[in-house]
Amino acid sequence: MLAELSMHIIDIVQNSISAGADLIKVKIHELKDRDLLIIEVEDNGKGMDKDQINRVQDPFYTTKSFKRVGLGIPLFKQTAEHCDGSFQILSEPSKGTLIRATFKKSHVDLPPMGNLRDTILTLVVGEPNVDFVFEVETDGVVFVLDTREVKKELQDVPINHPEVVKFLREYIGENLKTMEVAS
Ligand SMILES: Nc1ncnc2c1ncn2[C@@H]1O[C@H](COP(=O)(O)OP(=O)(O)OP(=O)(O)O)[C@@H](O)[C@H]1O
Ligand SMILES: [Mg+2]
Numbered sequence: 001m002l003a004e005l006s007m008h009i010i011d012i013v014q015n016s017i018s019a020g021a022d023l024i025k026v027k028i029h030e031l032k033d034r035d036l037l038i039i040e041v042e043d044n045g046k047g048m049d050k051d052q053i054n055r056v057q058d059p060f061y062t063t064k065s066f067k068r069v070g071l072g073i074p075l076f077k078q079t080a081e082h083c084d085g086s087f088q089i090l091s092e093p094s095k096g097t098l099i100r101a102t103f104k105k106s107h108v109d110l111p112p113m114g115n116l117r118d119t120i121l122t123l124v125v126g127e128p129n130v131d132f133v134f135e136v137e138t139d140g141v142v143f144v145l146d147t148r149e150v151k152k153e154l155q156d157v158p159i160n161h162p163e164v165v166k167f168l169r170e171y172i173g174e175n176l177k178t179m180e181v182a183s
Pocket of ligand 2: 070
């Protein structure tokens with residue numbers, strides 16, 4: 001189990017980037033009345049076949065040649081199941097992958113979210129050539145950040161320009177401030 005859910009999100013998004021995705025959607029959805037937290041990462045990367053989907057949930061499977069164990073997916077799955085939740089991988093070769101984990105919000109062992117603002121910023125700024133859609137929702141209040149929209153507004157200014165990063169940090173922080181799920 002990792003110390004923060006945001007670390008799991010970074011891990012899972014990293015897999016999408018390794019799989020060649022150039023559009024990654026991250027959805028964090030809290031449903032208070034159902035005591036539920038849902039985290040989804042969807043990408044348009046190279047995908048996996050049925051056999052691979054089964055194998056990647058086993059901690060000893062990896063396609064990285066320099067290491068013998070892959071732990072990102074098994075750890076995320078273990079955390080979800082330990083917190084009375086569920087874990088699912090939907091994937092199709094050359095189409096993409098959807099990873100969906102659910103958690104019982106009130107479970108005593110549920111790791112804290114961590115700093116969601118900085119997590120989003122790190123991914124957006126660290127991978128300027130990948131587009132992200134972040135959707136954070138707590139009981140009907142939704143914050144969406146779509147980097148395709150941001151880039152359109154910016155025209156030729158890169159998304160990792162210091163002034164843009166400063167603006168995004170404030171913008172994301174302001175929008176997440178009142179959302180319980182972000183803390
Ligand atoms: N989004 C994805 N698209 C395509 N393949 C994926 C995706 N996510 C994971 N995989 C495949 O599953 C394997 C296992 O992933 P996992 O995150 O568990 O371990 P890893 O990335 O190999 O190593 P680690 O995360 O521990 O650095 C990857 O090596 C990759 O082959
Ligand atoms: Mg990984």
